[in-house]
Amino acid sequence: MNLYNVIIGKNTENTDKIAASITMDNGEQRSYSYSMLFEKAKLYAERLKNVGIVNGDRIIIVADNSPEWNIACLSIMKLGCTAVLIDASLTTEEILRLIHKSDAKCIYTTPKIMEKLECVTCEEIPVLDIMNRGNPFKNRTSYITKNTPEIFDGDENIAFIIYSSGTTKSASGIMHTHYAMNETIKMTADENELSCEERILSILPSSHIYGVVCGLLGAMMLGASIHYLESISNEILIATFKQYKPTVFPCxxxxxxxxxxxxxxxxxxxxxxxxxxxxxxxxxxxxxxxxxxxxxxxxxxxxxxxxxxxxxxxxxxxxxxxxxxxxxxxxxxxxxxxxxxxxxxxxxxxxxxxxxxxxxxxxxxxxxxxxxxxxxxxxxxxxxxxxxxxxxxxxxxxxxxxxxxxxxxxxxxxxxxxxxxxxxxxxxxxCKDNIVLATGKKVAPDDIESKYINISGVKEFIACGVPSSGADYDEVHAFIVKDSSLINSEDILREIQNKGAQLSLYMKILKVHFIDEIPMTSLQKPKRYLLKKYALENEGKSKLDEKDSQSKTNMLTIGQEVIDIIIKIGGLNHILVNNDSKLFCELGIDSLGAIEISLQIEEKWGVRIDDAFYQDITISEIVEIVKCPQRRKSMAYDIYPKNKTTANYILFRFHCILAHLLYKVNIKNHNNIPIDSGYIICANHVSNFDYLWLTMQFRKEQFLNFCCMAKTELFNKSLSSQLLAQVCGMIPVDRGRLNSEAMKCCVRQLKEKWGLLIYPEGTRSNNGKIGLLKKGAASLAIEANVPIIPAYVRGSYNIYPKGKKLPKLFDWKHMRKFNVDVIYGEPIHPQNLTIEALTKLVEQSIVALNS
CATH class of the missing domain: 3.40.50.12780 (ANL, N-terminal domain)
Structure with a gap:
């Protein structure tokens, strides 16, 4: 029997029904009816014949999911050939090894995967473009040369050879017949009441047995519809569920x-x-x-x-x-x-x-x-x-x-x-030694060990799967016996890093344990269960963890925490990961890993990052987005501060009058603010009302030519945010640092004789006391050659402390209005002062104003 004939027979009345479709990353969709699917399969089969393919030959498919994958598979079955399924996510070396191991006569692939296969010369094997009607890739032969040996063990009864680590010691080709696959799918459909009305959403690779049965063949043999995704992200999945409304979801x-x-x-x-x-x-x-x-x-x-x-x-x-x-x-x-x-x-x-x-x-x-x-x-x-x-x-x-x-x-x-x-x-x-990863993929330890041979200073190297804490999958650990105790462990780790950088994600070592002796059986096989026990008992004490342990004695920065999340989800070694590492093309994070990373970051910091992902995104870019979500797109600093209007001034004066009615506000030494030059006001920051207290006595001209630095989190598309940014003359900046664009913007305004408000602590005080001052204000003053006016706000913390959603309107404890005092100090000119000296002087002045 042949599955192609079964599928044709099942769908004689379904010719106009959508058989397979796909959503691309740009939102476009592509779909094929059953009649189109079968017509294309005939065309692809002709292409195979043109390159010399005959009954019983083995044809490789190495490609990502798509309707064209299904077409290629049908064309192979139509000719009575065997489809050899190879995971497209493997490295070039691994794909080539399986190509030669399978002894196939032709390859179906895509332009994307073709980049991995450029070393397959045209004299060896024809390579056909699965996305271009099965035509040979340009500049490649369209026929098998005469000296190509005939396949001696072709078998038309074999539908698939699926390469998998399975339960064997290395990746093996697992052969399934047309008969077995047909019976499996019929039995599964009957047991679970599946019908031709199903809409299947498949995110499983069609190169795996699970994807073949529950996706590829399952859909076509039921006469159902199947939908693929070019790549998986949180947003795309949600949108696809809403639009496609699947009835079956294998995952x-x-x-x-x-x-x-x-x-x-x-x-x-x-x-x-x-x-x-x-x-x-x-x-x-x-x-x-x-x-x-x-x-x-x-x-x-x-x-x-x-x-x-x-x-x-x-x-x-x-x-x-x-x-x-x-x-x-x-x-x-x-x-x-x-x-x-x-x-x-x-x-x-x-x-x-x-x-x-x-x-x-x-x-x-x-x-x-x-x-x-x-x-x-x-x-x-x-x-x-x-x-x-x-x-x-x-x-x-x-x-x-x-x-x-x-x-x-x-x-x-x-x-x-x-x-x-x-x-x-x-x-x-x-009970076997295979390592089961988070994706469900099984990896033979021998395969991993073979990639780390000839490491200088290593006497014995054993790979082992160690259960991940709180999860149902393994981490890949290495247990190493050194040639000598004098060997530098860091040199070994560096060589492991260099070798791992060339391998697939699942081949990378997450942790290394340096031990004195590998426990062996009488047949000199490693007792991996004892190594697992050792790793679990000494969790967190391995050599590769020393750096992490030391850094975690101090409070982790956001950057370090983001790296930790990526290392854990990606199953990566920390020596492979730094701020410049590219999430996808270097670290090999797949789409599922990307979703989990984005979800964990959103859960921890409340920031969505999945919609900012692109192929070359680095960890440092992710950290920047976490610190400042609005920086997904660079700020257009030339529009800040926004021009103020008379209406803005009227709104400002209204709030000043309202504040005077509610609170007792005293402002001292307001005349210390210059009127004929730019200036910087440096004040303590204890509440959201500090801007209002500091500017309450501003005349209209002062108000119109005054701006302040504000955290970029305050800049969004809401009307209230836009109005606040305009009224206050906000310039966006990352808290804790001044980037060059924000710096240039501030210097520009200061040289145009504007006033600038900076809270040199960088954030509001948690307890009402003055914190450590940053150097940004001093740097700006020296650059623009303008004075700094120190100021101190007293009493504002009692009204609207950090963490409170609403301000207090009356001091009920003392039955009186709250007092607010604003004291301005003498101008501090930056001439002949260093940034450090000027910062220190400003700090001393603010403290003095308080006393």
Missing amino acids: VPKILELFQKQIIKKIESKKGTKYIFKVFFPICKIIRKKTKINLGKVIFKSIHKGFGGDLRVITSAGAPLDESIVEFYYGTGFNVLVTYGLTETNIPTIGNRFRNIVTNSCGKAYPNIEVRIANKDDKGAGEIYIKSPYMMKGYFREPLADKAAFEEGWFKTGDVARIDYKGNINIIGR
Whole structure:
């Protein structure tokens, strides 16, 4: 049988229906009906024939998700060939290794991936552009040269060879037949009541078994529609849910975890919704468990609308999903099908069903699949062995790996589980050495170790997965025995950094432990479980953590905290990360990681950064956005300060009169302010009313030619913000530093005989006392050659201290108006003074005014 014929037969009456579509990053969409899909597949198949492809040949697809990926796959199946699926996110070296290992005769790829493959010469293998009607890339051959050897083991029954680390020691080609894939999808659809009416939103790579079954083939064999995204971001996902209204959403646990955090945060932002959720969530969850009645879908309808409103099924696979997250979605009315399967066993193998969802396990084996627990311990836990008609045919050209993977017909998964009294299977760990990353990807330690050979001074190097604190995935640690205790550890770390910089993200070492001896078995294999134990017992004490530990003894800056977040989410080594590191093209952060980074930053500082991401964004740029969100786009300093009008002055005088009525304001030495030159007022800063107190006696001309420095957070598009900026003559500046554009703007106004208000402390006082003065005001005074007028505001802190939402209007304790005193000091001229000396003199003057 051939899946192409099955898909054609299923969709004879669906020709005008949208089969596949995609949303691009610029918002544009591209879609294909089934008739268009099949026509394109015929065209692509002709291209394959033109380059000499025949029945049984192996054709590589290495590309990101798109409808054209589906077309290429159909064209391969149409010719009775085998599709070799390679993850497009791999490095050039890894892709090339798998190309040669697969012994394929042609490659489908995209211009983006083609940049990685320029070293594939035209004499070796034709490369076709998946985005350009399957045509060969320009300047490349359109045929196979005569000296190319014929494939001797082609098999038209093999639909896919999927390269995965799986449970073997290195990436192997896992072969699946047309028959097994067809039976898997039919069985899955029947068990979960899926139909041709489904709209599937797929964010899973089509190069993985999960993406093939639940996305690519699942959609076409149902006659359903599937939608892809060029890249994943928080905004794009939300917009796609709203517009596309999917009914099925296959994803990985990390996505569900991110969504849950967002929803909980929104719920807790309002007292009303927080109370409703607290009361009704446990009720909905209990009722559903007891009666199967899904009240959550009604009570929490607004949450469902966020997912488009039509979502019937969410599948989660690839990595463990925390029970609390499953409980959250269950109680709010969603059907999350926690599923287990491997590339070798096909997916699903074990899982919850649409009509039978449990939250504390991945459910039971699917029909015709046998599961047994081998080598049980005293608690009934042991390795999962599986027999299945949907199983792989074997590893491509690896008979020894086939033999090692099976025992009397049972496939040894390497995962540990126990079966509860209801027959549900609980996955509790792994007995093999593979490292499971946050994405669900499994990595063989041997593969990682092979990338770090020949490091000077290293006697033994062992890679090991160590469970990440509070998570269900591993961090990649290295355990090193040095040749000599005299070897400099920093030199070893530097060489690890250099090697890691050339590798994929999952190959990078997060932590290094220098130890005296590697524990070995009698067969001289490393006892990795003892190394894991050592790492967990000495958490935070490894060599690579010394720098972090030392820095964390002091209060972390925002920059350091941002770097910590990126290191943790990206699974990165801190020696690889600095302020100039580029988030995507250097550190290899993927779209899911970018979402999690943006969510954590928003949760910590209340600043959204996902809409500011671009390919070359650096950590320092992210830090700048966190410190000052309005700096996503550079400030147009030439428009500041905005020109004031008579209407602005009238509004200002109104507030002055109102303040005089409410408070007793005394202003001393106002005549110290010059009228024939520019000047800088340096005052203590204790409340939001300080500007008003300091300018209350300004005449109209003084008011119109007076400006102040203000934090950029105050500049937004609201009318009140724009009016305040104009009335006060605000110039935007980052707190804590003067950038060159703001400096130039201030100097310009001072030389035009304007007055400038600066709070040299940089922020409002927390306790009403004067803090440490910064040097910006002194620098400006020297640059513009204008005097500084020291000033002290007394009593304002009692009226409107920092942290209070509203000012006090009356001193009820003493039954009187609040007193406010403003005292101006003598002008301080900057001639012959250094910045430090002038700053010190200003500070002494302000303190003296207070006394």
